[in-house]
Amino acid sequence: MTTMEEAEKLLRPGRMLIGDEWIEKGSGGEYVHINPSTGQPHPPIPLGGAEEVDRAVKAARAAQPAWRGMPADARRDALLRLAALMRENADELATLNALDTGSPKKNGLGAVLSGAEHFTYFAGWVDKVGGEVIPTWPAPALDYTIMEPYGVVGVIIPWNAVMHNIGQVIGAALAAGNCLLFKPPELAPFTALRFGELVLEAGIPPGVVNIVPGGPEGGKALVAHPGIDKIHFIGSGATARQIMASAAETLKPLTFELGGKSANIIFADADLQMAAIYSAFLPMANAGQGCLLPTRLLVEDSVYDQVVEMVIGITKSMVLGEPFAEETAIGPVINAQAAERILGMIDQAKAEGSGRLVTGGKRLGGELANGYFIEPTVFVDVDNSSYIAQHEVFGPVLAVIRFKDEAEAVALANDTQFGLAAYLHTNDLKRAHRVVAQLEAGMVNVNGFTGIFPGAPFGGVKQSGFGRMGGRHGLEDFMRPKNVYIPLT
Ligand code: NAD
Numbered sequence: 001m002t003t004m005e006e007a008e009k010l011l012r013p014g015r016m017l018i019g020d021e022w023i024e025k026g027s028g029g030e031y032v033h034i035n036p037s038t039g040q041p042h043p044p045i046p047l048g049g050a051e052e053v054d055r056a057v058k059a060a061r062a063a064q065p066a067w068r069g070m071p072a073d074a075r076r077d078a079l080l081r082l083a084a085l086m087r088e089n090a091d092e093l094a095t096l097n098a099l100d101t102g103s104p105k106k107n108g109l110g111a112v113l114s115g116a117e118h119f120t121y122f123a124g125w126v127d128k129v130g131g132e133v134i135p136t137w138p139a140p141a142l143d144y145t146i147m148e149p150y151g152v153v154g155v156i157i158p159w160n161a162v163m164h165n166i167g168q169v170i171g172a173a174l175a176a177g178n179c180l181l182f183k184p185p186e187l188a189p190f191t192a193l194r195f196g197e198l199v200l201e202a203g204i205p206p207g208v209v210n211i212v213p214g215g216p217e218g219g220k221a222l223v224a225h226p227g228i229d230k231i232h233f234i235g236s237g238a239t240a241r242q243i244m245a246s247a248a249e250t251l252k253p254l255t256f257e258l259g260g261k262s263a264n265i266i267f268a269d270a271d272l273q274m275a276a277i278y279s280a281f282l283p284m285a286n287a288g289q290g291c292l293l294p295t296r297l298l299v300e301d302s303v304y305d306q307v308v309e310m311v312i313g314i315t316k317s318m319v320l321g322e323p324f325a326e327e328t329a330i331g332p333v334i335n336a337q338a339a340e341r342i343l344g345m346i347d348q349a350k351a352e353g354s355g356r357l358v359t360g361g362k363r364l365g366g367e368l369a370n371g372y373f374i375e376p377t378v379f380v381d382v383d384n385s386s387y388i389a390q391h392e393v394f395g396p397v398l399a400v401i402r403f404k405d406e407a408e409a410v411a412l413a414n415d416t417q418f419g420l421a422a423y424l425h426t427n428d429l430k431r432a433h434r435v436v437a438q439l440e441a442g443m444v445n446v447n448g449f450t451g452i453f454p455g456a457p458f459g460g461v462k463q464s465g466f467g468r469m470g471g472r473h474g475l476e477d478f479m480r481p482k483n484v485y486i487p488l489t
Contacts, residue, residue: 014045020206036102048212056210063207079123082202086116098323100188118167121454122175149177159188176478255467260420263413264294270425276310288396342395354386355379419461
């Protein structure tokens with residue numbers, strides 16, 4: 001078992017990768033990352049500003065023709081080598097992720113392997129994706145399409161699932177033939193920087209992937225740069241609005257993967273015990289810091305008390321702790337500001353009185369007092385129109401809502417600005433398909449959820465975003481068709 005002390009020996013001062021150069025100072029100053037489990041500072045990282053963004057864009061543009069023109073088998077094999085290196089170094093990457101975010105190491109391991117699976121999956125497309133031949137008339141002609149990369153893509157991701165997001169986004173962008181400027185989140189920099197070392201070790205040519213850590217200022221410079229051909233953003237709706245406004249200046253295409261407040265419907269005919277286990281654990285995964293987590297639990301009237309009792313019992317049994325302890329189910333939230341915001345939202349929900357707080361609601365003291373640990377929190381009898389049911393908390397808080405029939409369940413599930421995921425539990429096959437068709441969400445999980453598969457499209461509707469990651473849709477999000485017309489007479 002790793003200890004915190006052993007893990008922290010892996011940390012080195014942060015750097016940025018531009019071309020094949022590792023740069024130790026940035027024009028955006030530096031950022032001192034705080035270990036969320038202990039509240040102690042880590043070595044500083046340089047923050048990129050407009051200067052480094054410009055250099056990275058130039059490096060990416062210089063590398064682009066060769067990367068795009070590389071024979072498909074060579075590009076495929078480079079991505080497969082990177083996937084293999086991610087697996088070989090999974091233990092170290094998961095340890096760094098635990099230092100970055102406080103997330104239990106075993107969960108981080110899953111995210112690293114998922115990232116590697118995405119690279120393997122997208123590598124498989126490199127030698128298969130092609131264009132099409134278009135029927136023409138009346139004169140004979142050849143009309144065909146070529147699928148081309150955008151060129152240089154700007155990638156901005158949040159801190160909560162770094163290696164998984166890297167696989168979803170960077171795997172697809174590179175497979176499609178793009179070069180990129182990747183801005184890892186300042187709140188979780190160390191895993192992403194180690195990934196950068198693996199990129200070069202895999203033999204991916206310098207300049208194809210440039211990594212410039214930064215905060216909002218670095219992100220703004222990236223979005224505004226005219227040498228970036230497309231932005232792929234994962235993060236909050238508030239930041240997405242700023243990016244959309246700024247991208248309007250250069251009319252950049254955007255893909256947005258944003259927040260959620262996903263409904264989880266338990267019908268009376270479901271396997272109630274299984275449903276309760278999923279419904280209690282999933283919202284608290286990663287301390288509730290996941291875009292797709294089912295944080296609004298809708299339970300049918302006739303089984304409401306029974307399900308609520310099981311969910312509360314399971315929630316109370318969850319062990320909070322530091323990320324390297326075997327028994328830890330839930331780690332801290334990302335930082336002091338997040339803890340304050342989450343506790344503020346809990347207080348507001350209590351003051352509003354739209355639901356009853358039945359467990360949790362406090363920050364932990366005792367041995368964990370220096371970290372940002374918040375008890376798994378459940379509100380029951382919540383009104384769906386209330387503050388706690390309508391806002392993304394991004395913390396370990398579940399809102400439980402009662403419904404009387406299928407029509408009301410669907411109406412409540414859809415009564416939100418978000419539309420990322422939805423969940424339902426029923427043993428009635430016809431009902432399952434009927435309800436799936438009516439739910440306004442990018443993904444629906446029926447009777448359980450075990451992870452995001454690389455071949456499945458992932459993304460939201462409504463204010464959860466647009467565009468897809470994963471699968472052919474995720475690959476094509478990084479390509480555009482060029483049409484070629486040749487008259488044959
Ligand atoms: P955030 O929007 O604050 O930050 C995300 C990234 O944007 C960070 O790298 C940040 O440095 C950068 N940034 C901040 N301001 C910027 C600006 N003005 N211009 C350019 N970049 C800027 O989000 P967060 O709090 O880090 O992450 C949590 C949010 O992300 C939640 O809403 C969550 O649901 C969402 N999320 C969505 C998905 C998905 O796939 N749909 C996945 C993970 C997280």
